[in-house]
Amino acid sequence: MPDPTPRIEQQPAGEGGRLLILGQWTAAQFARPRLLRSLERSLVPARGWDLSRAEQLDHVAAQWLWDRWGQRWPQDLQALPTQRAVLERVARFTCPRPPRQRRSWRRAWLGLGAGVLRVGNHVRNFTELAGELSINLLRLVRAPHTGPWRDFSGHLYRIGGTALPITALVGFLIGVVLAYLTSQQLRQFGADAYIVNILGIAVIRELGPMLAAILIAGRSGSAITAQIGVMRVTDELDAMSVMGISHAFRLVMPRAMALAVAMPLISVWTTVWALGGGMLAADVSLDITPAFFMNALPEAVHVNNLTLATAKSVVFGILIALVGCHFGLRVKPDTQSLGEGTTASVVASITVVILVDALFAVLFKNVGI
Amino acid sequence: MDAAAPPPGQQPVVDIRGLSSVFRTPEKRFVVHENLDLAVWPGEVLSIVGGSGTGKTVLLRQMLGLETPARGEISVLGQPASELGRRGAASRIGMLFQHGALFSAFSVLDNIAFPLRELKTLPPVLVREAAMVKLQMVGLKPEDADKMPADLSGGMIKRAALARALVMDPPLLLLDEPTAGLDPESSDGFVALLRSLHRDLALTVVMVTHDLDTLFELSTRIAVLADRRVIVSGPPREVIAFQHPFIRDFFLGERGQRAMELLREYPFAV
Numbered sequence: 001m002p003d004p005t006p007r008i009e010q011q012p013a014g015e016g017g018r019l020l021i022l023g024q025w026t027a028a029q030f031a032r033p034r035l036l037r038s039l040e041r042s043l044v045p046a047r048g049w050d051l052s053r054a055e056q057l058d059h060v061a062a063q064w065l066w067d068r069w070g071q072r073w074p075q076d077l078q079a080l081p082t083q084r085a086v087l088e089r090v091a092r093f094t095c096p097r098p099p100r101q102r103r104s105w106r107r108a109w110l111g112l113g114a115g116v117l118r119v120g121n122h123v124r125n126f127t128e129l130a131g132e133l134s135i136n137l138l139r140l141v142r143a144p145h146t147g148p149w150r151d152f153s154g155h156l157y158r159i160g161g162t163a164l165p166i167t168a169l170v171g172f173l174i175g176v177v178l179a180y181l182t183s184q185q186l187r188q189f190g191a192d193a194y195i196v197n198i199l200g201i202a203v204i205r206e207l208g209p210m211l212a213a214i215l216i217a218g219r220s221g222s223a224i225t226a227q228i229g230v231m232r233v234t235d236e237l238d239a240m241s242v243m244g245i246s247h248a249f250r251l252v253m254p255r256a257m258a259l260a261v262a263m264p265l266i267s268v269w270t271t272v273w274a275l276g277g278g279m280l281a282a283d284v285s286l287d288i289t290p291a292f293f294m295n296a297l298p299e300a301v302h303v304n305n306l307t308l309a310t311a312k313s314v315v316f317g318i319l320i321a322l323v324g325c326h327f328g329l330r331v332k333p334d335t336q337s338l339g340e341g342t343t344a345s346v347v348a349s350i351t352v353v354i355l356v357d358a359l360f361a362v363l364f365k366n367v368g369i
Numbered sequence: 370m371d372a373a374a375p376p377p378g379q380q381p382v383v384d385i386r387g388l389s390s391v392f393r394t395p396e397k398r399f400v401v402h403e404n405l406d407l408a409v410w411p412g413e414v415l416s417i418v419g420g421s422g423t424g425k426t427v428l429l430r431q432m433l434g435l436e437t438p439a440r441g442e443i444s445v446l447g448q449p450a451s452e453l454g455r456r457g458a459a460s461r462i463g464m465l466f467q468h469g470a471l472f473s474a475f476s477v478l479d480n481i482a483f484p485l486r487e488l489k490t491l492p493p494v495l496v497r498e499a500a501m502v503k504l505q506m507v508g509l510k511p512e513d514a515d516k517m518p519a520d521l522s523g524g525m526i527k528r529a530a531l532a533r534a535l536v537m538d539p540p541l542l543l544l545d546e547p548t549a550g551l552d553p554e555s556s557d558g559f560v561a562l563l564r565s566l567h568r569d570l571a572l573t574v575v576m577v578t579h580d581l582d583t584l585f586e587l588s589t590r591i592a593v594l595a596d597r598r599v600i601v602s603g604p605p606r607e608v609i610a611f612q613h614p615f616i617r618d619f620f621l622g623e624r625g626q627r628a629m630e631l632l633r634e635y636p637f638a639v
Contacts, residue, residue, distance in 0.1 A: 027499075027537045028460035031488040058538035060485065060499045067495065085569065093505040094498055333519050334473030 002055065004029060008042040011050065018048040018076065025054050025061035036064070043068065048076025057083045062090045126326050132248035133256055133322065140253070151254040159220045159255075160262030164269060167215055171270035174211060175203065175277025183285040192286045196293055199278040200301035205368065208271030209309045210357055213316040215270075216263060217349040221324040224255055225345035228328025229338045237329070247329060256321040263317025264310045271309070304368035312360050316353050323349040380447065382541050382573045383409035383432055388441030390427055401427055403597040405441070411540075414567060414574040414587050415602075419594030420615060425577040426467075428594070429543050432575070433464055446541065459484035463534030467545045469526040471518040471533070478504065478514035481532045503532040508562055524555030528562070535566070544576035548583045560586050581620070 004024040011018050023029065030036060049065075051057060066087065071094060079087065101107075140147045182198055228251060231237045237247060275297075282288040327345035331337050388405040391398060401424035409415050417425045430436045431443055434453035443450040446461055453462060471480050482500035485491055491499075504514060507528040518526060527547065534542060547563065548556040560583055567574055567587075578584055584591065585605055592602035593616060601611040609620050 026460060027485060027488065027491070031490050033490060036490065036492070059502055060491070060495070060537070063499045063502060064495055067498070082571075089506060089569075090502050093502040095501055095505075095511050097494070097497070334517065336474035 004055065005032070006030070006035065006039065006054075006061065008039060010044060010046055016048070016050075016076075017046055018050040018078065019044070019046045021049070021051045021054040021057070021065075023054065024056045025065075026056050026058045027060035030060060030064070039064075049074050049078065051077070051079040051083050054083070057086055059086055059090060062086045063094070066090050066094060122326075125330065126322065129248065129252065129322055129326050129329075132246070133252055136246070136249045136253045139249070148250055148254045151250075152258055155255055155258035156262055158223075159216065159258055160266060163216060163219060163262075163266055166219070167212055167266055167270045168273045170215060171208065171211060171273035172277040174207065175199070175274035175279075176281045178202065178207070178274075179278035179281035180285055183282060187286065192288060193296065195278075195282050195286060195288060196296040197300040199275065199282070200297050201305065201369070203274045203278065204271055204301055205305045205309055206357070206361075208274055209267040209313045209316065210353070211274070212267040212270040212313065213263065213320065213353045213357075214350055216259070216266060216317070217320045217323075217353055218346055220259070221320045221349040222342050222346045224321065224324030225328040225331070225342045226338065228325060229331035229341050232329070232331045233333045233335075233338060235333075252321070252325045255325060256318050259317035259321040260314050261317075263320070264313040267309060267313035267316075268306075302368040308360070308364055308367055312357065315356060315360075319352050319356060320349045323352055379411055381408040382411050382446060383407070383575065384442075384444045385428075385432075386442050388428075388431070388443065389439045390424060390431070390436075391439040400597060402438070402441075402594075405594075405598045407592060407599050407602070409541075409573060409575055411573050412571060413589045414576070416584050416588040416591045417575065417577050417594060418579070418584065418591060418619065420619075423594040423597075425594055426545055429464075429545055429575070429577055432543060433462065459539065460537040461539050461541065463537075463539040463542045465527070465531050465534050465542070465544045465547060467549060469518070469530035471521075471526060471530055473518050476515050476517055477509070477521070477529045480518070480529060481536055483533065484536055500532075500536060503536050504529075506535075506566070507532040508558070522555075523550050524552075524559060527551065527559055531562075531566075535570070538570065540571075541573045541575070544574065544578075546578055546580075547576060548578065548580050556580070556583070563587060 002023075006021075006023040006025045006029050009020045009022060011020055049069075051065075062083075071091075073091070179195060179199055182195055183192070186192055186195055186198075228237070231240075231251075240247060240250065279290050279293045282293060283290060324345050327341045327348065331341040385405060385407040388402050388407075389400070390402040391400050393399070401422075405428075407428075417428060419425050427436060431438050432445055432450055434445075434450040437451060445453060471477075472483065475483065478497070478500050479486075481503055482496045485496045485499060486493075501511060501514065505511065509525065509528050509532070513521075513525065513529075518529070521529065544563070548559055551559060563574070564587060566572060574587070576583075576587070588605060590602060591605055591608045592599050593608060593611070593613070594600070595613060595615045600613055601608055601616070609616065
């Protein structure tokens with residue numbers, strides 16, 4: 001079998017002194033490492049070219065030759081009719097490279113402007129979405145039987161029910177770690193009993209709702225964006241519009257309602273597991289019995305903390321749903337945009353949750369402490 | 370039966386022997402192909418027709434090595450189909466998917482250049498130029514190079530996908546419903562393009578189609594799938610003469626009449 005490697009050899013001067021093209025001149029052969037460089041090296045000035053002994057010549061190889069010829073026909077060319085046809089197509093369709101766009105201050109300035117406008121557009125869309133949600137909620141109150149209740153219950157299960165194991169595990173472990181680390185410090189001061197206060201306030205007021213919200217934002221916020229985004233890619237959103245069914249009513253509202261209901265419940269569930277973990281660690285490392293812990297807890301933590309945490313969770317839930325839907329509805333029908341939308345949705349919802357939590361901390365600094 | 374006698378001294382491009390395909394659902398077992406034989410010879414345009422659910426697309430996917438048959442052997446260009454999914458596969462076989470399957474995150478030019486770029490050895494300038502040549506060979510304009518797939522019409526998507534399938538000049542081209550979803554005018558244009566590429570590039574083409582116009586204008590041979598095997602294969606006129614309920618319904622029904630007229634207009638296909 002002849003050697004398929006593309007190579008260039010020079011004929012003896014007696015036979016014409018042309019450059020001979022040998023082997024299979026195909027893109028697949030060009031994939032060999034360092035082949036093109038060795039071909040470049042074997043290019044020597046010669047009287048002409050002889051392609052007729054090559055086993056194959058495809059368009060990529062012909063393009064390479066054409067470029068080496070300076071995109072002109074060589075004076076002396078021997079080629080088979082099929083090879084000539086390939087070269088002719090390459091010659092006809094080779095077009096000049098477009099000039100590369102240069103960086104300039106003007107372009108950077110315009111880019112900045114586009115960025116600002118994009119942020120403004122996000123804010124505007126988000127506000128519109130929140131407004132549509134309120135209007136649709138009013139509509140639902142007037143005619144409750146028209147609501148998408150089946151959807152609501154499905155989301156409640158998928159967002160809330162199936163998140164119970166993971167939130168419990170994370171809550172429990174954080175509780176153990178927090179109690180163990182705190183107990184090390186408290187023992188130095190002999191203030192063992194205060195672990196109940198520290199754990200109680202930290203977990204019930206802040207950590208429980210925050211942990212739950214961050215987990216749900218990562219888990220369900222991304223799912224909401226991806227689901228609605230794929231509906232955009234497959235034209236399902238347009239199909240729904242054509243039927244006269246509003247996205248806000250049929251897609252956004254059930255998700256927002258489900259999260260508004262599920263979020264406080266998951267938050268309480270996470271809090272309970274975190275306290276359980278803390279109680280266990282306190283028992284092991286400080287000999288504080290669960291009975292003492294349970295007795296001391298109501299005195300250490302005012303019940304307003306729990307009310308505040310629950311109220312906060314409702315807001316977190318609605319925000320996660322709105323952010324997820326917002327980015328989902330903005331997805332353009334291509335895979336790139338879907339990926340970007342999902343990432344942006346998770347990052348934005350976690351950021352929003354933390355920002356709003358800080359806002360709550362400032363506004364309600366006198367409540368429950 | 371395989372009516373077309375093998376051209377002397379030639380190896381088939383695709384050789385399918387004793388193929389059986391079975392799909393299983395929890396409830397039941399569904400046999401799609403049973404003991405199916407089919408050979409594709411160099412330079413021909415073989416169309417596979419059959420009712421829905423007779424496994425035409427499955428057969429294409431098996432040739433591509435995307436699905437593994439329950440029994441039987443498929444060899445493509447002398448190698449088992451299961452070994453196709455390797456490096457450089459784009460230089461052996463090109464596939465035009467029904468909906469184009471362009472990568473939506475890439476521009477048209479980047480889509481076409483993708484197989485070349487993935488070789489990682491070709492200089493970017495060469496890749497770009499080679500892709501531009503293929504782009505224009507399928508009838509797109511250089512201005513279309515930077516468009517995104519979402520901004521293309523159905524016909525342009527098919528053309529871009531065809532350019533991508535052909536970028537490494539594979540000898541074998543598979544087409545799944547090449548003209549489905551195109552309006553009559555773009556459909557005619559696309560068929561003309563396929564015919565000229567088949568002639569210029571010496572391609573072997575296997576296609577699945579329901580469109581009788583496309584079928585008669587392009588095929589040099591038709592293979593009919595029914596009763597879980599190839600009931601007849603041969604030039605269009607022989608296939609139509611074959612006695613089988615499916616063939617009567619498919620070719621000689623009302624919608625077959627216009628296509629039959631076409632057959633008279635394009636005698637070269639017979």
